[in-house]
Amino acid sequence: MRVVIAGAGHAAGQVVASLQQHKFAGQVVLAGEEAYLPYQRPPLSKKFLAGEMDAERLYVKPASFYANAGTELLLETRITDIDRAAKCLRTDTGTEIEYDKLVLALGSRVRRLHIEGTELPRVHYLRSIDHVEGIRADLEPGRRLVIIGAGYIGLEVAAVARQAGLDVTVVEMADRVMSRVVSPEISDFYEIEHTNQGVKFRLSTGVTALGGKKRVKTVVTSAGEEIPADLVVIGAGIVPNTELASAAGLDVEDGIVVDDHCASSDPDIYAVGDCTLHPNAIYGRQLRLESVHNALEQAKTAAANICGQDTAYCQVPWFWSDQYDLKLQIAGLSAGYDEVVIRGDPAERSFSCLYLRDGRLIAVDAINTPRDFMQAKKLIADRAEIAAERLADAAVALKDLAV
Ligand code: FAD
Numbered sequence: 426m427r428v429v430i431a432g433a434g435h436a437a438g439q440v441v442a443s444l445q446q447h448k449f450a451g452q453v454v455l456a457g458e459e460a461y462l463p464y465q466r467p468p469l470s471k472k473f474l475a476g477e478m479d480a481e482r483l484y485v486k487p488a489s490f491y492a493n494a495g496t497e498l499l500l501e502t503r504i505t506d507i508d509r510a511a512k513c514l515r516t517d518t519g520t521e522i523e524y525d526k527l528v529l530a531l532g533s534r535v536r537r538l539h540i541e542g543t544e545l546p547r548v549h550y551l552r553s554i555d556h557v558e559g560i561r562a563d564l565e566p567g568r569r570l571v572i573i574g575a576g577y578i579g580l581e582v583a584a585v586a587r588q589a590g591l592d593v594t595v596v597e598m599a600d601r602v603m604s605r606v607v608s609p610e611i612s613d614f615y616e617i618e619h620t621n622q623g624v625k626f627r628l629s630t631g632v633t634a635l636g637g638k639k640r641v642k643t644v645v646t647s648a649g650e651e652i653p654a655d656l657v658v659i660g661a662g663i664v665p666n667t668e669l670a671s672a673a674g675l676d677v678e679d680g681i682v683v684d685d686h687c688a689s690s691d692p693d694i695y696a697v698g699d700c701t702l703h704p705n706a707i708y709g710r711q712l713r714l715e716s717v718h719n720a721l722e723q724a725k726t727a728a729a730n731i732c733g734q735d736t737a738y739c740q741v742p743w744f745w746s747d748q749y750d751l752k753l754q755i756a757g758l759s760a761g762y763d764e765v766v767i768r769g770d771p772a773e774r775s776f777s778c779l780y781l782r783d784g785r786l787i788a789v790d791a792i793n794t795p796r797d798f799m800q801a802k803k804l805i806a807d808r809a810e811i812a813a814e815r816l817a818d819a820a821v822a823l824k825d826l827a828v
Pocket of ligand 1: 431432433434435436437456457458459465466467468469470502503504505530531532533551552553578666669697698699700714715716717718720743744745746747
């Protein structure tokens with residue numbers, strides 16, 4: 426059997442590793458458009474951006490792993506078409522790659538801003554090693570950096586840049602930071618932390634244009650302000666790469682639709698990672714996630730099923746963000762919560778925020794409290810019902826609250 430993996434990112438690397446673990450005896454082909462072996466992206470806005478990590482350490486596996494596994498690597502190869510009838514992919518280099526089973530691991534791409542000036546030199550997006558190399562070349566102490574978007578990537582860049590001695594301003598359309606993923610309590614905490622580090626914020630503010638001739642010089646806001654800028658980083662979210670799947674007639678909504686076995690609407694085609702819309706039994710709905718944990722677990726699930734197992738994906742989503750000396754770990758999804766509990770003291774910079782719905786724990790945001798994160802994740806998976814007052818008592822371990 427010949428398995429072809431389209432896209433060579435984090436999930437793709439794990440598909441190869443998991444096929445190996447299952448002693449898959451067929452052929453494996455990995456085709457991706459980037460020039461690099463599959464790599465992990467989280468350090469791109471953290472240690473790698475700060476220059477504290479080499480590119481080789483980003484790789485999911487070294488080159489020798491793929492060679493020893495007999496995996497055929499086609500890097501710098503863009504898939505342009507899936508011919509389902511012929512069970513064949515076409516690439517921008519004119520080659521055709523036949524498959525028995527296809528895994529779409531196409532990830533996502535940055536959401537581009539359609540305003541004047543985004544093509545100017547020193548305007549950056551952040552998704553890939555190449556992007557970071559461009560940003561790092563411009564990241565000089567004393568320069569004025571304007572970040573558009575106060576999501577986790579924007580704030581991680583702000584933390585690295587402040588520590589590198591840049592003057593940092595963050596412009597955000599919403600009225601609070603990280604509003605898509607955390608509650609107002611956590612947003613306030615992070616806004617204060619960044620402000621204490623010298624970051625300036627313009628919240629509830631859009632960007633209408635970037636000004637400059639030879640390079641970016643200003644960021645023009647919806648409030649009419651022209652913020653001086655020596656460089657700009659745009660962190661405006663991502664868009665899942667679904668176009669290939671749509672063109673091939675697969676079911677696509679806000680992601681390539683897969684079942685809990687990671688199979689698409691074509692039983693010979695699986696999809697994994699950021700590009701999928703998948704069912705989650707714990708939350709009883711379809712999710713599209715942008716997280717390493719999801720990419721890895723879906724990759725393991727698809728590989729197991731290709732190898733003849735009957736494996737269903739059922740996971741509590743989790744995620745993390747590093748900013749300064751703060752480790753934020755998020756488990757579960759807080760959307761729709763009706764009660765929120767703060768456990769511990771934010772002033773000590775080690776606390777957690779627990780979210781309940783109808784008396785059940787549905788999510789946690791843990792800041793410098795890995796134990797709360799681990800124990801709450803288990804309670805969320807168990808769909809535990811625990812009274813808010815008990816959760817708030819930091820003297821009692823969360824694991825001891827399970828009934
Ligand atoms: P990707 O890693 O994006 O890989 C997809 C690959 O497919 C890419 O190389 C792409 O170029 C390629 N591709 C797409 N279309 C084609 C085509 N037509 N032909 C060939 N190749 C194609 N997650 C966390 O859990 N914690 C974090 O702290 C965290 N931090 C992050 C920081 C940054 C800066 C970024 C960008 C992401 C971060 N994430 C984090 C998200 C995480 O990295 C993603 O969820 C993960 O990379 C998804 O893996 P994937 O394999 O689905 O997609």
